[in-house]
Amino acid sequence: MKCDRCKTECADDELIAYQGQKLCEDCYMDSVSPLKACDPWAVHSAKQSTQTADVQLLPIQKKMLKAIETQKAVLPELLAELLDITPRELQRNFAILRHMELLRGFKGEDGKVYWTLFES
Ligand SMILES: [Zn+2]
Structure with a gap:
């Protein structure tokens, strides 16, 4: 499941x-x-300015964004390895970042799910 x-x-x-x-x-x-990410104001500010959103992000979330920004698209399992966190923790943070419309997942030509910046 x-x-x-x-x-x-x-x-x-x-x-x-x-x-x-x-x-x-x-x-x-x-x-x-009502977590930070679910706060309409947080989502609003995330859309308004990445700088404001930046303040509200956890260090690990900032690292995720930076790594994905650099690599454009990344496989979750590679990102977990890169940042040295568990896949579960990674998924949890991804869910938050996706909620804030900072990241999104997409299926690559190889059928694998990649993560990328929401706006890319
Ligand atoms: Zn879940």
């Missing part, structure tokens, strides 16, 4: 039904707790 939001592979009993979606614990927490 995969989480409907971040597509992380999860055990069936780890997924939580929420508003018609099956979410992993992380995405569920993100959905129910």
Whole structure:
């Protein structure tokens, strides 16, 4: 089973039904707790100015953005290796950055999912 939001592979009993979606614990927490990323003001500022958004990002999120900015498109597993964090932590931060419309995923010609800057 995969989480409907971040597509992380999860055990069936780890997924939580929420508003018609099956979410992993992380995405569920993100959905129910008004996290920074879910704050409309944060999303608004992220669109307004990357500088303002920058202040609200965690160091790891800034590193992700920088790495992806440099490489244009990157495979999540390579990024996890590059930044030396667990895939789960990476997915969690990606979910936040995607929510803020800073990053997005897309399927490459090789059928693999890459991450890239939202605006690219
Ligand atoms: Zn998830």
